[in-house]
Amino acid sequence: MAGNTFGSYVRITTFGESHGRAIGAVIDGVRPGLPIDMDFIQHELDRRRPGQSAVTTSRSEADRVEILSGVFEGKTTGTPVCMLIWNRDQKPQAYEKIKDMFRPGHAGYTYLAKFGVNDYRGGGRSSGRETAARVAAGAFAKKLLASRGIDVFAYTLEAGGIRAKRFVRDQIEKNPLRTPDPAAARKMENLILKMKKEGDSVGGIVEVVVRNPPAGLGDPVFDKLEADLAKALMSIGAIKGFEVGNGFASARLRGSRNNDPMYLDRKTGRVRTRTNNAGGIAGGISNGEDIVVRIAVKPPSSIRKKQETVTLGGKPATISVEGRHDPCICPRVVPVAESMVALTIIDHLMRQRLLASRSLQQNLRDTIDLIDRNMLLLLAERQGLVRQIGAIKRRRGKLVRDRKREKSVLRTQRAGARDLGLDEKMIERIFLDVFGLARASQKGIVGR
Numbered sequence: 001m002a003g004n005t006f007g008s009y010v011r012i013t014t015f016g017e018s019h020g021r022a023i024g025a026v027i028d029g030v031r032p033g034l035p036i037d038m039d040f041i042q043h044e045l046d047r048r049r050p051g052q053s054a055v056t057t058s059r060s061e062a063d064r065v066e067i068l069s070g071v072f073e074g075k076t077t078g079t080p081v082c083m084l085i086w087n088r089d090q091k092p093q094a095y096e097k098i099k100d101m102f103r104p105g106h107a108g109y110t111y112l113a114k115f116g117v118n119d120y121r122g123g124g125r126s127s128g129r130e131t132a133a134r135v136a137a138g139a140f141a142k143k144l145l146a147s148r149g150i151d152v153f154a155y156t157l158e159a160g161g162i163r164a165k166r167f168v169r170d171q172i173e174k175n176p177l178r179t180p181d182p183a184a185a186r187k188m189e190n191l192i193l194k195m196k197k198e199g200d201s202v203g204g205i206v207e208v209v210v211r212n213p214p215a216g217l218g219d220p221v222f223d224k225l226e227a228d229l230a231k232a233l234m235s236i237g238a239i240k241g242f243e244v245g246n247g248f249a250s251a252r253l254r255g256s257r258n259n260d261p262m263y264l265d266r267k268t269g270r271v272r273t274r275t276n277n278a279g280g281i282a283g284g285i286s287n288g289e290d291i292v293v294r295i296a297v298k299p300p301s302s303i304r305k306k307q308e309t310v311t312l313g314g315k316p317a318t319i320s321v322e323g324r325h326d327p328c329i330c331p332r333v334v335p336v337a338e339s340m341v342a343l344t345i346i347d348h349l350m351r352q353r354l355l356a357s358r359s360l361q362q363n364l365r366d367t368i369d370l371i372d373r374n375m376l377l378l379l380a381e382r383q384g385l386v387r388q389i390g391a392i393k394r395r396r397g398k399l400v401r402d403r404k405r406e407k408s409v410l411r412t413q414r415a416g417a418r419d420l421g422l423d424e425k426m427i428e429r430i431f432l433d434v435f436g437l438a439r440a441s442q443k444g445i446v447g448r
Contacts, residue, residue, distance in 0.1 A: 002381045006232065007343060008370060009350035012137040016087075017119060018127030024084040025133035027070070027140065029350070032078030036071050037143055044139035045085070047335040048132060053176035055192045056326050061088060065136050083136045087129070095120050100312050101319050105301025118312065128237050128329065131336040138339020141346040150345065151211040154337045155180050156330040157294065159188040159204035160195070178331045188328075196327035199304030199320075204330040207294045208233075208337050210345060213280065215270075215288035217348040224284025225348060226293070232340040233295050238329055241296030245279025253277075260289075293341070297333050300326050382434070383441055390442035400442045406435050 005013040009029050016023030042065060049063040050056055063085055070081030099120040102108045107126035112118045119125070142152055155172045156179040157164055164181035172178050175185035177192075188204075195202050218225030230242045250258045260273035273289055280291035302325035309319045326332065393400065410428055417427040 007347045010347045014133040017124040018129040019121035022084055022086045023133050025137040027081040027137050030076050032076055034076040040143055041139040044135050048135045048332050055176050085132055101317050102309050104307045135335050135339045138342050141342035149212050152338050152342045154208040154334045157205045157207040159330050160191045160202035162187045178334045192328045201299040201303050201327045203297050203299040205294055206333050206337050208341050210291035213286050213291050218285040220284055226281050228344050232344045238298050239295045240298045244293045246277045297330050300329055386438040386441050390445035394446045400439050400446050
């Protein structure tokens with residue numbers, strides 16, 4: 001299963017399932033000597049954990065984090081930092097009645113279509129429970145950013161169609177919706193409790209702000225800052241939309257209204273903008289103004305209201321999802337969104353630091369090292385797929401070696417090598433070695 005790692009220079013890999021023994025994260029690329037604030041990491045996890053209020057799930061998880069590696073005497077050693085969170089209150093038996101039915105809005109069908117496995121225990125890897133691991137890693141990133149004067153925070157801007165009209169920063173953590181408008185928070189809470197009683201749910205909008213970011217973060221063309229932020233935030237389950245600055249509203253404005261007038265701040269010597277319609281990003285690169293992004297959070301899919309579905313065998317069925325589920329996940333998305341934005345910003349800060357402080361030759365070598373690491377990751381991913389194919393061959397009684405396919409792949413890769421100006425014979429030797437590695441893996445499964 002690919003897609004569990006995020007980042008380029010500072011990389012996180014999360015693991016675990018909703019109703020498995022534990023979940024966790026591995027952070028790689030962290031330099032040695034950085035202090036670890038366990039109290040702050042736990043504080044961030046407490047903001048995300050279930051059972052906080054009547055508008056969240058009643059599942060009771062303490063979400064106590066343990067650090068297994070990469071830290072000595074309270075500081076990082078430069079080796080991968082592994083964080084573990086045990087699942088203490090999982091109740092997979094709650095899904096027994098509906099284990100043979102697809103839950104509308106969930107990933108049961110798509111995971112089955114892709115992997116051939118249906119983990120009905122709360123969605124397994126696709127569950128929102130996975131985000132606790134992101135928050136543990138993101139807390140570390142937030143602390144590093146704070147030490148540089150960069151502040152990352154988020155809040156519920158809208159829930160169930162009720163929008164915050166005021167912004168009072170210190171009110172965000174004082175109400176269960178995590179909204180900066182106390183009056184709107186009361187209306188949101190009343191609506192959500194009503195939906196919960198009716199067996200339904202509501203969605204909303206979460207806004208994330210990065211205050212005091214430096215100018216210059218982000219890379220053209222495919223690694224624009226907003227592109228990486230979009231990937232980071234859209235990778236969170238239940239997120240269905242992303243915008244930066246004016247976002248979709250800019251489609252209805254004239255250029256004269258949407259552009260941000262610029263001026264020179266003589267006190268600081270910085271170029272500033274009088275408005276922030278661009279959300280702090282121009283040309284894919286931060287301009288030094290506050291970075292402002294918003295995400296659309298869908299209504300939670302697990303609801304008691306009866307819905308039309310089908311069984312694993314394709315028969316029509318009606319489903320009602322019982323158990324402990326959030327009627328609105330916006331309040332718990334807030335710390336997750338902060339974490340993913342913080343991880344993105346810290347990754348781009350690392351890129352910028354390398355660009356500013358090291359020679360061109362060293363930067364090129366660093367990029368080569370990154371490519372080499374990605375090649376290894378891709379090879380490992382390929383081996384995982386090879387083993388899956390081996391299992392299929394065993395069931396079908398097929399031989400390991402497929403000479404016809406190997407010849408076809410070699411023809412394609414030789415042609416690709418020519419197009420890229422690479423040595424065809426060298427590329428052929430590489431792929432012959434890759435084929436040999438694949439055959440060795442499958443022989444242990446197929447046996448012939």
